[in-house]
Amino acid sequence: MNPDPRTPPDPFIQALQSPAFQAQLLANPRQALESLHTKLPEHMAVEVLQETPDRLFLLLPNQPAAAWPLRGFAVAAGWFGFGLSLLVVVPCCNWLLPTRIRPYKGGDYALEAVPWFLKAMGMRIGRGAFINTEQISDPGLISLGDGAVVGGSVRIFAHYGGGAAAAH
Numbered sequence: 001m002n003p004d005p006r007t008p009p010d011p012f013i014q015a016l017q018s019p020a021f022q023a024q025l026l027a028n029p030r031q032a033l034e035s036l037h038t039k040l041p042e043h044m045a046v047e048v049l050q051e052t053p054d055r056l057f058l059l060l061p062n063q064p065a066a067a068w069p070l071r072g073f074a075v076a077a078g079w080f081g082f083g084l085s086l087l088v089v090v091p092c093c094n095w096l097l098p099t100r101i102r103p104y105k106g107g108d109y110a111l112e113a114v115p116w117f118l119k120a121m122g123m124r125i126g127r128g129a130f131i132n133t134e135q136i137s138d139p140g141l142i143s144l145g146d147g148a149v150v151g152g153s154v155r156i157f158a159h160y161g162g163g164a165a166a167a168h
Helices: 011-016 019-027 029-035 067-096 113-120
Strands: none
Touching: 011 019, 019 029
């Protein structure tokens, strides 16, 4: 965002653009900063470096080594607090809301699109069959009877073997 042209420029920026101030800053940095009404503690050292075409300076922020474990602890405590609050908030919401969510009596996850897709691929699926896996190869070679259940950890690999149907 550009500064408002009606406001006067920052005196520090103006001073830095002055060659006389730059020379004073290199010669006696503390006195140069005090001329801009910037007071520094006596124990703080001030060093001014000027970049040249063959010198580049990088400034690393002062971060105590103890800060990182504290940040890790803060993140862990935040996640713990979040989980703990869920243990309180969710039962309260279930108690307050007029609609109740009934427990799901199916598998770990429902793949409602899987039977439709498998039928489109040629698999014969009986009435009331429940499929709770996506790990089925060559579904055109498979037939499931009425009421059959295929659990979530089941893998079905039906392949042609030697020119004849190996599994059907």
